[in-house]
Amino acid sequence: MEAGRRSVSGWTVANVVVVLYAMVPVLWIASLSFKDPSTFTDGSFIPRKWTLGNYAGIFTNADFVRGLVNSIGIGLISTFVAIVFGTMAAYAVARLTFPGKRLLIGVSLLIAMFPQISLVSPLFQIERALGLFNTWAGLILPYITFALPLTIYTLSAFFREIPWELEKAAKMDGATPFQAFWQVIVPLAAPGMVTTAILAFIFCWNDFLFAISLTSSNAARTAPATISFFTGSTQFEDPTGSISAAAVVITIPIVIFVLFFQRRIVAGLTSGAVKG
Amino acid sequence: MNRGKGRALTEGQRAERRLGLWLCAPAAIVMVVVTGWPIVYSVLLSLQRYDLRFPEDKAWIGLSNYATVLTSEVWWNAFWVTLLITVVSVAIELVLGMLLAFAMYRAIVGRGLIRTVVLIPYGIVTVAAAYGWKYAWTPGTGWLAGLLPEGSAPLTERGPAIAIIILAEVWKTTPFMALLLMAGLAVVPEELMRAASVDGATLWQRFTRVTLPLMKPAILVALLFRTLDAFRIFDNIYVLTNGSQGTGSVSISAYHNLIGGLNLGIGSTMSVLILVTVAIIAVVFILGFGTAAPGSER
Numbered sequence: 001m002e003a004g005r006r007s008v009s010g011w012t013v014a015n016v017v018v019v020l021y022a023m024v025p026v027l028w029i030a031s032l033s034f035k036d037p038s039t040f041t042d043g044s045f046i047p048r049k050w051t052l053g054n055y056a057g058i059f060t061n062a063d064f065v066r067g068l069v070n071s072i073g074i075g076l077i078s079t080f081v082a083i084v085f086g087t088m089a090a091y092a093v094a095r096l097t098f099p100g101k102r103l104l105i106g107v108s109l110l111i112a113m114f115p116q117i118s119l120v121s122p123l124f125q126i127e128r129a130l131g132l133f134n135t136w137a138g139l140i141l142p143y144i145t146f147a148l149p150l151t152i153y154t155l156s157a158f159f160r161e162i163p164w165e166l167e168k169a170a171k172m173d174g175a176t177p178f179q180a181f182w183q184v185i186v187p188l189a190a191p192g193m194v195t196t197a198i199l200a201f202i203f204c205w206n207d208f209l210f211a212i213s214l215t216s217s218n219a220a221r222t223a224p225a226t227i228s229f230f231t232g233s234t235q236f237e238d239p240t241g242s243i244s245a246a247a248v249v250i251t252i253p254i255v256i257f258v259l260f261f262q263r264r265i266v267a268g269l270t271s272g273a274v275k276g
Numbered sequence: 277m278n279r280g281k282g283r284a285l286t287e288g289q290r291a292e293r294r295l296g297l298w299l300c301a302p303a304a305i306v307m308v309v310v311t312g313w314p315i316v317y318s319v320l321l322s323l324q325r326y327d328l329r330f331p332e333d334k335a336w337i338g339l340s341n342y343a344t345v346l347t348s349e350v351w352w353n354a355f356w357v358t359l360l361i362t363v364v365s366v367a368i369e370l371v372l373g374m375l376l377a378f379a380m381y382r383a384i385v386g387r388g389l390i391r392t393v394v395l396i397p398y399g400i401v402t403v404a405a406a407y408g409w410k411y412a413w414t415p416g417t418g419w420l421a422g423l424l425p426e427g428s429a430p431l432t433e434r435g436p437a438i439a440i441i442i443l444a445e446v447w448k449t450t451p452f453m454a455l456l457l458m459a460g461l462a463v464v465p466e467e468l469m470r471a472a473s474v475d476g477a478t479l480w481q482r483f484t485r486v487t488l489p490l491m492k493p494a495i496l497v498a499l500l501f502r503t504l505d506a507f508r509i510f511d512n513i514y515v516l517t518n519g520s521q522g523t524g525s526v527s528i529s530a531y532h533n534l535i536g537g538l539n540l541g542i543g544s545t546m547s548v549l550i551l552v553t554v555a556i557i558a559v560v561f562i563l564g565f566g567t568a569a570p571g572s573e574r
Contacts (some may be wrong), residue, residue, distance in 0.1 A: 007384065014379045015386040022393040025447060026400065028419060029408035041416040089303040097289070098296025104304055111307055113501075115508040115554050117527040118547040121321065121534045122314035145310040153569050208403050208511045209527070213535055224403040230514065240411060245402035254399035262392040265399075269452070270459035 033244035041239050044276065054241035055249075064246055066218040067226030071250070074136050074222060075204040077142035082200050085144070085192060086151025093152065094159035108149035116146070120213045127214060134216045142210050147200040154199060157271040158192025195268035198257050205253065223250050315551070321544035328538035341545040346543070351529060355553075357438065358525040362506040365445045369502060370495070372446065375455030380454060381461045394451040402448060408517035409444045434521045441523065444512045449505070453498050460494020461487070496567040503561070504554055528552050 010232045028045065036049035093101060123142060132138035162185070170180040206235070211225035218226065227246045230239040258265065285293075325337045345351050380391050397405070412418040415429050430436035464487050472482045488495075510527040513519060519528040526546065534543030561567045 009385055011385040014383070015390055018376065018379060018390045019393050021447075022396050022451075025405060025408050025412070026396060028412055029404065030416075032408075032411055033373050043416060043419060043422040044418040085303040085306060088299040092296040092299035093394050096292050096296040096299075098293040098300075100297065100300070104300050107304065107307055111311055113504045113554065113558060114311065115504075115527065115547075115550045117508060117510065117530050118318065118551040119311065119314050120531065121540060121543045121547050122318040123310075124534060125321070125540060126314060126317065141306075141310050145307055148307055153305065202399050206399075206401050207488075207516070208401075209531070212514075213531065224401050227403060227407070240417065244411065247401070250401050251404050255396065255399070258392055258395040258399055262388065262395060265395055266391055266455060269455045 002106070021028070029244050029247050029251075032240065033248045037238065037241050040238065054245035057250065058242050058246050061242070062230070063218045063221075063226055064242075064262045067221055067223040068249070070136070070218075070220055071205060071222040071224075072144065074139050074220070075201050077196055077202045078140045078147060079197050081140070082147035082151050083197050086148055086155055086194065086196065086200075088147075090152050090155035090159055093156040095164070104152075104262045108152050111145065112149035112153075114146075116142075116209050120209060123210075126243050126270060133214060134220050136220050139207075139220055142214075143204045143207065145202050150203065151196050151200055154196045154268050154271065155192055158196070158268075159189065177275045191264065192268075195261065195264040198261055198265060199268050202254065202257065205250070224266070234258070294573065318544040318547050321540050322548045324541050324542040326539075327538060337541075341541050342549075345542060345545050345549065351526075353522050354357050354519075354524050354526045356530040357523060358507060358509065361438065361442055361445065361509055361525065362503060365442045365449075365506055366499065366502050368446050369450045370499065371455045372450045373457050373498070373513075376450060376454035377457035377461055381458050394454065396456075397448050398451040400448070402511040403515055405448055406444055406512045409440060409447075409512075411497070413440055431517055432521060434523060437517050437521055437523045441509075441512055441516055444516065445506065445509060448512075449502060453502055456498035456501065457491070459492060460491040460498075463494070464490045493567075496561065496565055500558065500561040500567050503557055506552060508550070526553075 028060070031047055032040070033054050034049040034050050034052070035047040036053070039047065039049045041046060073273045088202060089104065092098065093105065123138075127133040127138045132141070156222060164185075166184050166188070170184045171177065175183070207222070208224045208228075211222040212228065215221040215225060221229075223246070227243055227250075230242050230246065322341055323336060323338060325333060325335050325341070327333065376394065380387065380394070383390060410431065412420040413426075413430050415421045420431070421428075424430065428436075430440060447494060468486055468490075469482055472486050477485065508527050509525050510531070513525050513528050514531075517523045519525075519532065524532070527550065530543050530546035530550065533539045533546060537543070
């Protein structure tokens, strides 16, 4: 009984430490984003004078709004293509015997570990020659490429767990092959695909190196890259407020994913990376 | 499953092979086209004098770009800084990640809560978090800078700036390390731990004699992933110091030569050298430590 109570309070301490570790840096940037510009330099963790002005400022900034649109559009398209191609490949890896399977796994592993900077110089040149530089497609291509290894690993791990005999059983009970696929296999595979899509989207949403190297204007520049170009509305204005408000805005989707899909994200990260 | 080797393929097996290849084709083609040709092209670029500001001077110059880079103090400084950041941050992450993994795996109370909050650093946009750290350490503005003696500006001094870069990197990536290690913890059989405990093993003995050896494969995979990832560090440094005061990594150097300097020859040479270094690290892990390449089917 005594030991039980001690371990409960032990865990409470551990939880508090972990929560502080994870949240304090995030709360700090949020606090900064609510500070009135006159109080930026007070060094206080909690705003002394609250304002929504920084948010009003960035949402009237055409570059930032355009950056958000680019981020969402490029992220969704890249994720969708990566999931479609990745699902096909992962199904083959998990279920079929064919030559070149090990090669495919090897190539995806190489790409997963590839230093992105090594692609930046050649892609910069190639995309300028092909007219892909500073376009959505110019970012979507590398994003799909780097999201694919992740989708193939994670999905093939999920697919290995699916009891495929159910499909046969459904057919024996008189289901058509399509019914067996749609009503039996798809519901079993969907959670894994949702998880994988979230991980792929987070990857695209997060990218900075390609976004600043392969764009030159707000035509394709994504939000993280746009933020790094913030200078304040005039030369003498401090961009601190706009940058922190923008940082909070691009963090919101991540917080939503984490709150709603915590279990799935943990399962996806651990199964894909370790079991392969 | 009976896998007909060679000649004696049944119709069914042949159909399966064909389907497998067709299903993999789109993914394989995209991956090879977007990485394969650029790699070859960057090797070709690295053998040329090619500065976009002086395109008429373009010429094949053999390995002389490599000589330029490998004798440049700036490159070696960036290389050692990158290596320092990689080794120190991965070492700290391993220790913190192990503690966090235990907390997440064993927690009786609030397991869901801590598993949720640790995903925030993992998922947050690196650039967004980096600005948070930058302002936190900016004199006057930051809550952390206020804790330092009057007049210090840590981000403008080399040592403190590198320490802050490591802090930002560790904060962001420890949760990922912890999740990989937690998956490794799951392979340690509960009965074994109980048996060791009955035999009088202390907590520390159970950890070093039972848990660690069983977790070795998971630890090595986590180290491999994180080492290669840390070696390509870019976003944090770009925001925190942009490589000033000798705090740039190799990725920052290559980026500055390419986008700032528009020097494709030198930029590509650095890209190739980074690729070679990463390959060496991976080979050392896989051959030297016997890390199972993730994805190889055991």
